[in-house]
Amino acid sequence: xxxxxxxxxxxxxxxxxxxxxxxxxxxxxxxxxxxxxxxxxxxxxxxxxxxxxxxxxxxxxxxxxxxxxxxxxxxxxxxxxxxxxxxxxxxxxxxxxxxxxxxxxxxxxxxxxxxxxxxxxxxxxxxxxxxxxxxxxxxxxxxxxxxxxxxxxxxxxxxxxxxxxxxxxxxxxxxxxxxxxxxxxxxxxxxxxxxxxxxxxxxxxxxxxxxxxxxxxxxxxxxxxxxxxxxxxxxxxxxxxxxxxxxxxxxxxxxxxxxxxxxxxxxxxxxxxxxxxxxxxxxxxxxxxxxxxxxxxxxxxxxxxxxxxxxxxxxxxxxxxxxxxxxxxxxxxxxxxxxxxxxxxxxxxxxxxxxxxxxxxxxxxxxxxxxxxxxxxxxxxxxxxxxxxxxxxxxxxxxxxxxxxxxxxxxxxxxxxxxxxxxxxxxxxxxxxxxxxxxxxxxxxxxxxxxxxxxxxxxxxxxxxxxxxxxxxxxxxxxxxxxxxxxxxxxxxxxxxxxxxxxxxxxxxxxxxxxxxxxxxxxxxxxxxxxxxxxxxxxxxxxxxxxxxxxxxxxxxxxxxxxxxxxxxxxxxxxxxxxxxxxxxxxxxxxxxxx
Amino acid sequence: xxxxxxxxxxxxxxxxxxxxxxxxxxxxxxxxxxxxxxxxxxxxxxxxxxxxxxxxxxxxxxxxxxxxxxxxxxxxxxxxxxxxxxxxxxxxxxxxxxxxxxxxxxxxxxxxxxxxxxxxxxxxxxxxxxxxxxxxxxxxxxxxxxxxxxxxxxxxxxxxxxxxxxxxxxxxxxxxxxxxxxxxxxxxxxxxxxxxxx
Numbered sequence: 001x002x003x004x005x006x007x008x009x010x011x012x013x014x015x016x017x018x019x020x021x022x023x024x025x026x027x028x029x030x031x032x033x034x035x036x037x038x039x040x041x042x043x044x045x046x047x048x049x050x051x052x053x054x055x056x057x058x059x060x061x062x063x064x065x066x067x068x069x070x071x072x073x074x075x076x077x078x079x080x081x082x083x084x085x086x087x088x089x090x091x092x093x094x095x096x097x098x099x100x101x102x103x104x105x106x107x108x109x110x111x112x113x114x115x116x117x118x119x120x121x122x123x124x125x126x127x128x129x130x131x132x133x134x135x136x137x138x139x140x141x142x143x144x145x146x147x148x149x150x151x152x153x154x155x156x157x158x159x160x161x162x163x164x165x166x167x168x169x170x171x172x173x174x175x176x177x178x179x180x181x182x183x184x185x186x187x188x189x190x191x192x193x194x195x196x197x198x199x200x201x202x203x204x205x206x207x208x209x210x211x212x213x214x215x216x217x218x219x220x221x222x223x224x225x226x227x228x229x230x231x232x233x234x235x236x237x238x239x240x241x242x243x244x245x246x247x248x249x250x251x252x253x254x255x256x257x258x259x260x261x262x263x264x265x266x267x268x269x270x271x272x273x274x275x276x277x278x279x280x281x282x283x284x285x286x287x288x289x290x291x292x293x294x295x296x297x298x299x300x301x302x303x304x305x306x307x308x309x310x311x312x313x314x315x316x317x318x319x320x321x322x323x324x325x326x327x328x329x330x331x332x333x334x335x336x337x338x339x340x341x342x343x344x345x346x347x348x349x350x351x352x353x354x355x356x357x358x359x360x361x362x363x364x365x366x367x368x369x370x371x372x373x374x375x376x377x378x379x380x381x382x383x384x385x386x387x388x389x390x391x392x393x394x395x396x397x398x399x400x401x402x403x404x405x406x407x408x409x410x411x412x413x414x415x416x417x418x419x420x421x422x423x424x425x426x427x428x429x430x431x432x433x434x435x436x437x438x439x440x441x442x443x444x445x446x447x448x449x450x451x452x453x454x455x456x457x458x459x460x461x462x463x464x465x466x467x468x469x470x471x472x473x474x475x476x477x478x479x480x481x482x483x484x485x486x487x488x489x490x491x492x493x494x495x496x497x498x499x500x501x502x503x504x505x506x507x508x509x510x511x512x513x514x515x516x517x518x519x520x521x522x523x524x525x526x527x528x529x530x531x532x533x534x535x536x537x538x539x540x541x542x543x544x545x546x547x548x549x550x551x552x553x554x555x556x557x558x559x560x561x562x563x564x565x566x567x568x569x570x571x572x573x574x575x576x577x578x579x580x581x582x583x584x585x586x587x588x589x590x591x592x593x594x595x
Numbered sequence: 596x597x598x599x600x601x602x603x604x605x606x607x608x609x610x611x612x613x614x615x616x617x618x619x620x621x622x623x624x625x626x627x628x629x630x631x632x633x634x635x636x637x638x639x640x641x642x643x644x645x646x647x648x649x650x651x652x653x654x655x656x657x658x659x660x661x662x663x664x665x666x667x668x669x670x671x672x673x674x675x676x677x678x679x680x681x682x683x684x685x686x687x688x689x690x691x692x693x694x695x696x697x698x699x700x701x702x703x704x705x706x707x708x709x710x711x712x713x714x715x716x717x718x719x720x721x722x723x724x725x726x727x728x729x730x731x732x733x734x735x736x737x738x739x740x741x742x743x744x745x746x747x748x749x750x751x752x753x754x755x756x757x758x759x760x761x762x763x764x765x766x767x768x769x770x771x772x773x774x775x776x777x778x779x780x781x782x783x784x785x786x787x788x789x790x791x792x793x
Contacts, residue, residue, distance in 0.1 A: 076688075077681060148681035174692040175744020222663045246693035246742055247707075250734045253741025282741065289745035505710040506723035570709070570733045577711045583723040 053214050058168050059205025062233030064182055064195060066242040067277075067456060071173055072182050073196065073287070078169040079151040081116065081142035084161040085130040091159050108159055115153045116143045145169070145187065168205075170196075176286040177246045180300040181238070181279055181454065183402070184287035192290075193299055195454070197402045199236050202458035202466070206231040234466075237456040239275035244268065244578045248280035248571055252550075255567040256282045260556035265302045266571050269437050269547045271538065274450035274470075276399070276437075277546070277575070303401040305553070306408070306430040307532040311367045311561075312514030313426030315485055316439055317376055318360055320387040323481040325379040329361040329488050332595030339370040343417040347373045347425075350515070350560075361488045362593030364512065365495045369425045376424040381412040384423065390476045391442060391449070397434035398451035398471050407431035426514060437549055440536050443485050444510075444544035447477035486510055490541035491591045501565035504539065504573050506583035511537030511568065513561035518554070530554045535564035539572055540584055546575045689746030694760050697736035702755035706732035 034042060064073035091103045109127075110120035123142065130140035142162065146154070151164055170185045183194020191197040208230035213221045248266045256264035268277040279302050285293040321327040337352035347370045356362070356371075363371035376384065389395065394407040409429045410419070422428040434452055442449040450473045458466045477485075489510035493502055502511050514534040517526040536549040548571050555563040575581075689695065712723035737752075740760050752758050 071691075076684065147685050148678050149685060152678055152682070171688055171746070173689055173746065175689060175694065175746060176742045177693060177744075219663055219667045222659055222666075243693050246697070247734065249742045250694070250697070250736060250740070254734060254739050257739075257741075286743045286745050292745070505726065506712070573709055573711075573733070574707075582713060583711075585722070 054209050054211035057208040057210055057227070057230040058166075059207055059230035060232045061168060061170065061189075061205050062203040062235050062458075064199075064203070064236045064238065066178070066238055066240045066245075067275075068241065069237070070242045072178055072238065072240070072242060073170060073172050075168050076171045077148065077166050078144075079146040079148070080144045080165045080167065081146055081151075081154060082163045082165060083127060083130070083140045083142045084163070085127045085137045085140050086135075087138070087161045088127050089161070091157070093158060108157065111157050112142065112154060112159070112162070115150050115157075116146065118143065170287075172287045174242060174246070175288060176284055177242055177249065178238075178240055178279075179287045179290075180281040180284045180302070181240065182287060184285065184290045184298075193285075194402060195236065195238065198400065199455060199458070202236050202460075203233040205233040232461040234458045234460040236458050239270075239277060239454055239456050240279075241277050241578060244574065245278040245280060247574050248278050249282065249284065251567060251570055251574075252280045252282045255550075256552065258566075259552055259558060259563045261552040261554055261563070263301055263553045264567070265433060265549075265551045266567065267302060267433055267437055267549045268571070268575050269441055269452060271441055271444045271544045271547055272450070274398075274438075274441060274452045274473075275456070276452055276454045277579075299403055300401065301553075302433045303399075303404040306405050306432050307534075307551075307553075308429065308516040308518070309426040309431050309436060309534060310514035310516030310531070311369075311425055312436060312440075312512050312534050312536055313429075313431075314364055314367065314372045314424070315443065315489060315512050316388065316391055316393075317372055317384065317424045318364060318488065319443060319477055319481055319485045320384050321360065321375055321379055322484055323477050324383050324387070327360055327375070327378065329484050329591050330359050330595065331375075332357050332359050333363070333371055333374040334358070335363075335368055335371040335374045337370065339373060341373070341377075341417075341421060343420070345373075345418045345421045347421050357595045359592055359595050361491050361591035362595075364488050365492050365593050367496070367513070372424045373421040376421065381415060381420055381423075385409065385412045387476070388423075388429075390474070391435075391439040393429070393431050393435050393439060395435070396432070397438055399434060399454045401434075401454070404434070405432055407435050427517060433549055433551060436534070436536060437547055440538065440547050440549070442476045443482050443489070444538040444547055445482075446479045447475055447482035448473050449476050486538075486541060486544065487589060488591060489537065490588050493537065493541070494588060494590065495593065498562050498565045501562070502535070502537070502569050502572075504569060504576065507539050507572075507576060507581075508541040508584040508586075508588055509537060509539045509572060510541040510544070511535060513564060515559075515561045529559055531559055531561075533559075533561040533564050535561055535568045537568065537572070539576060540581060541588065542584065542586055545581055546572075546579065548572050548575055689744050689750070692744050692747065694736070694740060694742045694744055695747055695750075695752075698740060698758075698760040699752050699754045701732070701735070701737040702752050702758060707734060707736075709733055 058077075060075045063071055063075070066072055088105060090105055091108050093101050093103055095101050106120060106124065109123040112118075113120050113123050116123075126140055126142065130137040146164075151166075154162060154164070168189065169187075170189075172179065172182065172184075181194055183196040183198075184192055185196055186192050191200050191203075196203065208228045210228075211226045213224035215221050248268070252264045252266045256262075264282050266278070266280040268279075269275065270277055279300065281297075281301050283293070283297045284300075285298050290298060318327075321331075322329075334355050334357055336355040337349040338346070339348075340346050349366075349368050349370050356368075358366070358368060358371040360375060362368075363375060388409055394409040396404055396406040407430045409423075412420075415423065415428075419428045438449060438452055441452070451471045453468065453470055455468045457468070460466065489512055490508060493499060493509045493511040496511075496513070498513065502509060512535075514536075516532040516534065518530055518532050519525070520527045531554065533552045533555055534549065535551075536547065538544040538547045548568060550564040550568045550571060552563055557563065710724045710726060712721060712725040714721055737755075737758065737760070743761060747759070748761055749759060752760070
């Protein structure tokens with residue numbers, strides 16, 4: 001039996017035990033909470049607040065190299081010098097004899113300026129302006145984008161109020177060579193143009209962190225380092241050959257000036273692979289200093305310009321005629337220099353002549369608008385339209401360059417009476433250089449259209465090699481059609497008025513020129529005496545390996561496409577030399593101009 | 596060492612016992628006189644062990660601290676070298692560019708010749724036109740340089756220290772003698788000139 005006296009101590013014990021257990025349970029809960037549940041947060045806090053320090057490990061943005069591995073774009077570190085205006089003042093230094101010398105601020109500013117290329121007054125003004133805005137200001141840029149040498153020289157001055165932020169930046173060792181293709185980066189490491197922008201996924205680096213604990217004297221305590229390594233960007237290999245690219249840029253620069261043109265381009269494509277070996281623009285951009293170029297020169301004209309091609313489309317019409325209407329290079333038509341058609345359309349040639357019995361080859365050699373128009377009546381406009389599409393006109397290229405434009409070809413149902421004929425010689429429609437390269441590449445590659453490509457591969461930091469997705473090749477023309485068109489184009493190179501100017505001694509070359517009329521955007525009519533001239537061809541004619549295209553916007557010394565002949569001849573010669581293409585050992589077949 | 600002396604101590608008493616047993620058969624076994632000595636050895640060993648561990652720990656700690664300072668010095672050195680590498684890289688940036696090479700070559704009077712010719716070794720046939728170089732270059736890499744490079748815009752050419760790739764073009768001396776060939780080099784009198792290297 002429990003009495004009051006016996007029950008009381010027992011209850012007290014129980015209560016005491018319960019209290020102790022409750023307190024203990026509270027501690028355990030808190031312990032588990034600290035050590036297990038929120039452990040990561042507390043560790044992070046301790047790293048941040050107490051002993052820990054961490055540093056960003058910058059990954060290096062990937063390099064861009066040419067087909068032989070030569071560097072086109074690489075990464076360096078630049079530094080931003082930052083002043084602490086509130087604490088700017090004299091600097092105390094120790095002289096060689098061990099005496100303490102106080103150097104006044106004005107003199108220190110002069111020393112800083114001697115490194116950065118500013119005057120003492122300019123630097124003092126930066127500080128004064130910052131203090132005028134905010135008397136407690138502790139941040140003002142001294143100068144951004146300092147080189148490593150400048151950075152080390154400034155550190156040697158020993159000013160405690162001067163600090164530095166390192167940041168990765170881009171350098172282009174070859175300057176403007178391939179600047180139109182490679183593109184450039186903004187100062188805040190944002191890609192702004194070209195390959196830098198379109199292939200950013202390959203080139204982009206992932207930053208890592210290094211966290212550690214420091215002793216009182218700033219030395220890292222061993223064993224406390226935790227590293228999350230940075231991952232460098234991938235190496236991007238282009239199909240470009242930088243030496244050829246340089247030569248062609250130099251060449252088109254001289255030729256554009258010689259011909260008094262607004263701009264010029266030269267492009268080279270390998271026939272069997274569709275790989276772009278060079279694309280030269282003038283004027284163009286030096287990505288090291290893109291701010292120095294006018295906006296219009298910052299982006300490649302090869303990709304952003306569309307134009308009415310003119311006579312370079314006649315071989316496409318001729319290929320359609322051979323492939324779909326059973327014509328041959330020696331099929332004939334009667335055409336004079338001025339032809340009026342049944343539907344009322346009128347077509348004139350660039351020179352007046354009496355009615356000639358032209359062969360198809362002769363129409364191309366003389367570049368007769370009337371002749372090709374007469375021939376085109378042997379095939380339905382819809383068929384011609386379908387062939388244009390198959391050649392890739394108005395569909396852009398597989399390169400997918402930043403800002404790449406596409407040509408424009410209207411549906412045949414929208415063609416008026418004049419357009420039906422104008423489209424046979426490349427007017428009333430627009431195209432781009434890559435589209436034209438694709439079409440001539442198809443003819444040169446025996447009728448199979450190989451998609452153009454500018455990127456060879458992307459090699460990631462872990463060594464994996466990624467090839468870009470390229471669409472399948474498609475057959476556009478039968479092989480025999482393509483060979484016949486090749487022959488006709490070789491005869492153009494042999495018999496046209498500019499034959500001597502485009503001949504490459506020792507080689508068999510095929511070529512076609514085009515003098516496209518330009519629409520004045522203000523009046524909506526064709527400009528008088530101002531043309532967009534093109535010359536495109538391939539060599540060797542008996543086994544085509546390279547397509548070369550030269551364009552000029554509004555040449556003035558020679559206004560027709562004859563302006564392009566010297567540039568084409570030199571470019572083709574250099575291409576054949578660069579790739580060690582052997583001179584011809586066979587003779588060409590001459591085709592008759594007239595039936 | 597201590598293990599060996601222990602073994603010796605254990606073996607010795609038995610040998611003595613065996614000799615004694617041959618002469619006197621029955622006798623009260625004497626209390627082993629050296630029972631306390633192993634205890635002392637163990638104590639010494641334990642103490643020495645503890646001291647050794649303590650010393651080793653201290654030594655290790657000193658070494659770790661020292662190497663952490665060494666590590667710090669070395670990483671500082673590595674940083675210095677990285678800076679040096681960057682400075683050197685900046686110094687030579689752009690010197691490998693094709694326009695610099697071409698401008699240097701042009702300043703020496705070298706030309707880019709047009710049509711190439713090839714000699715086929717199997718039958719000695721000459722492919723191509725086989726024309727002689729006439730001294731005219733297909734492009735003018737120094738007089739009309741049109742591919743700029745901001746990295747080396749103020750860098751003098753190696754072969755013409757007064758010129759850069761863009762500005763101040765230097766004219767190569769063109770000597771035309773009657774019936775002679777343009778740009779014929781002067782005849783050598785005392786062997787090939789050797790470049791002076793450092």
